Amino acid sequence: MSSLENMLKVIDAFSEEAPVWTVDQLVEGLATSRSTIYRYVKELREAGFLAAVGGGGYILGPRIIELDRQIRHCDPLLTLGRELVTAILPHVGEGIVFICGLLGDDVISVYRRENPNSLDISYSRGRPMPLFRGSASRIILAHLPERRLMKLFLTHRRDIGEAGLGGEWDEFRINLKEIREHPYLSSRAQVDQGVFALSAPVFDGYGNILASLTLAMPEARADTESMEVLAAIIVGGAKCLGGSIAELAEKAGARAARAPAPIRRAV
């Protein structure tokens, strides 16, 4: 077992349910010797990934906040996304606007803003989303390259079936193709009860899917109001965001021909 893996087990222990751990608890939980845990904790603390609280307890440390800041400042999806969301937020009425990105096998929400008095949904920044439920995830999924989809199908066959996306490869493929043929996708209560969501894909300059832009609102609103104007705003916003990112990538590319542009691609 690699030592990073061991360290990660320590970090993994920290969750919303159990945010504070003592060394003794970690010794018990991870089945390792006391001295080793102390060494781990020391190193993680020196690196800022853990911080001491009173009474021998530890919590996640400031380094994480710092690294998150870096992501917020560097990722074009976030910097440009912020501008875009600010621009469209006044025009969408009650609801929440968020951007989800694909990183590895996770879809996570990387930015979110809401209009006052709207519903509270679980897509808050940093929450890993189910890859096969909700329009925000599915619209990304649908635009992944075929090869990647095959891999996903093989690894997540059960989840895909349960989410109603198809029990066989062909079925799955056809369902996704159907999604791909529309400029946006909506979903109802797939992730949170009582929530209607409307998502559009964000592409880079080469047609690769990068992210999704979503508007979530109470189902009641979706029942009584036409979605056409809203869909147009979201689709337009997603296009615009993709355009800005492509533009930035081009500039970055011109500066450093061999260095890859700081763009998150679906890999």
Add this chain to the structure above:
Amino acid sequence: MSSLENMLKVIDAFSEEAPVWTVDQLVEGLATSRSTIYRYVKELREAGFLAAVGGGGYILGPRIIELDRQIRHCDPLLTLGRELVTAILPHVGEGIVFICGLLGDDVISVYRRENPNSLDISYSRGRPMPLFRGSASRIILAHLPERRLMKLFLTHRRDIGEAGLGGEWDEFRINLKEIREHPYLSSRAQVDQGVFALSAPVFDGYGNILASLTLAMPEARADTESMEVLAAIIVGGAKCLGGSIAELAEKAGARAARAPAPIRRAV
């Protein structure tokens, strides 16, 4: 050298100036073999600390966003701080309100909100602050236990002198005592040009310093307006926040007598 340290060197490479790295660049930068770097990158990627972008480039990964989310949700300083800042923001006029916490030897801003059209300062969430400059840092510093201060003085003697806090231990001690005797502290352009800041200390139930609450504004405003009312709001807000945290800690303590309360203490 521990292997975590090696891994960390990889993470350290990623900065706002250089957010994207290829394996080759890392091999050169860290003076390690290609296969080792590939292994590091692989493990970090599997753990979600790095994510692949096009062309063999890597950026910081989603795990960091996830962990940051956990901190935001678990740390009482943040959850309660959010409420408090929301409450006082409408009453402070032009400027930025933020909370700084001490974790290890770092003071970092953990939460920040601003009123529209105000100045842009560098205290954005996650930014590590100089420990000896700015009222937000100094008010925390001043309330640290003596033993801790001695250590800090020994390790950071030069910084302390340069920041004008004293060249000798006695001088340093007296300066801090002076700060401690007032309910709040103000500073002018110590961190950012043209910025006036006003900070109050946040204590836990035992009188330990936990954090600082700060209002930053343009110097011009501070020159023309009396600070008394604003100081009262900030001092009151800090007291209130400390009270809520102590209350929460007590509740948590009742539930799990032996487990330390999830409270960040100056350690």
Add this chain to the structure above:
DNA sequence: TCTAATATCCCAATATATAGGATTTCTTTG
């Protein structure tokens, strides 16, 4: 100042990481 708790140090045994090159997988391009 003393005591309990928290944390570090030490060292021999052992498991693990390392580097260098061969091999495989993926991407691009003609």
Add this chain to the structure above:
DNA sequence: CAAAGAAATCCTATATATTGGGATATTAGA
């Protein structure tokens, strides 16, 4: 669609860092 070029992984002997048990030191609390 095939071949060339990147990117990533695999493989192995050796050197090295990690491990855990207990002794030791440092801190916090009375």
